[in-house]
Amino acid sequence: MNSKHFTLILLLFATVVVKAADPAEGKKLFQARCASCHNVNKKLTGPALAGVEDRHSEAWILSFVKASQSMIKAGDKAALEVYNQNNQVAMPDHPDLDDDHIRDILAYIKEEAGKAPKDDAPFPRPGQTQPNLMPLTIYNMPFMIAYIMLVVVMIILLVFLVNLKSYEKHMEEKKHD
Ligand code: HEC
Structure with a gap:
């Protein structure tokens, strides 16, 4: 060998x-x-x-x-x-x-x-059941509050404008009297 x-x-x-x-x-x-x-x-x-x-x-x-x-x-x-x-x-x-x-x-x-x-990795998180960006949902509290406030402001504005019209009418009628 x-x-x-x-x-x-x-x-x-x-x-x-x-x-x-x-x-x-x-x-x-x-x-x-x-x-x-x-x-x-x-x-x-x-x-x-x-x-x-x-x-x-x-x-x-x-x-x-x-x-x-x-x-x-x-x-x-x-x-x-x-x-x-x-x-x-x-x-x-x-x-x-x-x-x-x-x-x-x-x-x-x-x-x-x-x-x-492993559990410090940013994504995916198994506990997270919703995607990150979802503004149109009742779970998004800041968005819902802003939305409700906007609707309220619009109603107040509408009521104000309607009343303004009838007030003006009222004043006009007074003038003609
Ligand atoms: C029930 C819990 C438990 C399990 C299962 C376990 N260990 Fe341990 N291990 C410990 C504890 C507690 C210590 C700290 C030393 C002590 O208390 O005796 C330790 C210490 C050690 C140490 C010394 C570490 C150091 O920094 O000095 C090594 C090496 C080790 N374990 C390896 C292993 C290996 C390999 C396995 C799997 C085959 C294993 N252990 C399974 C609880 C456990």
């Missing part, structure tokens, strides 16, 4: 063993297992997870996600610190997630870090 073949086989072997972390898979896992307490960029029950790999080693994170309470009971300083910073709310263990699963989640976190949280 020449060296060219050897490197080729080595490369093939490496791609099988070193499976690259998959952020798409991580997203699914994150949404199913973590999103109830964590957002990447916003604190919920648990801390915002953006930059978590700068705060802790990968080995620490793998161990914490699998069994944070065991680390806290064992007196791990960093684990105790986050526990106390988060009002001592226990994070549930995830013993069924293996290292690759958690690496996928970390890849997803890295990808999402720095993006604006």
Whole structure:
């Protein structure tokens, strides 16, 4: 076997063993297992997870996600610190997630870090049931008030003009008398 073949086989072997972390898979896992307490960029029950790999080693994170309470009971300083910073709310263990699963989640976190949280996006708002510009509706109070006032002013003007006419007539008749 020449060296060219050897490197080729080595490369093939490496791609099988070193499976690259998959952020798409991580997203699914994150949404199913973590999103109830964590957002990447916003604190919920648990801390915002953006930059978590700068705060802790990968080995620490793998161990914490699998069994944070065991680390806290064992007196791990960093684990105790986050526990106390988060009002001592226990994070549930995830013993069924293996290292690759958690690496996928970390890849997803890295990808999402720095993006604006979804619910801060200006549009579309699922709660909004009406389009923005709709002046001709009873729900548009300032418009309705202006409209009613205009109608009232026109009625007063009409009444005034009618009365003016009959007043003038009255004066005319007086003159002829
Ligand atoms: C029931 C709520 C809950 C769920 C679900 C949850 N966590 Fe947590 N997580 C927490 C809390 C609370 C903390 C703060 C540490 C503590 O109190 O133990 C935390 C802390 C962490 C930390 C340490 C963060 C830091 O800044 O030091 C990591 C990493 C983490 N969680 C990852 C995950 C991952 C990954 C998942 C999904 C597989 C997950 N968590 C699911 C509540 C949760």
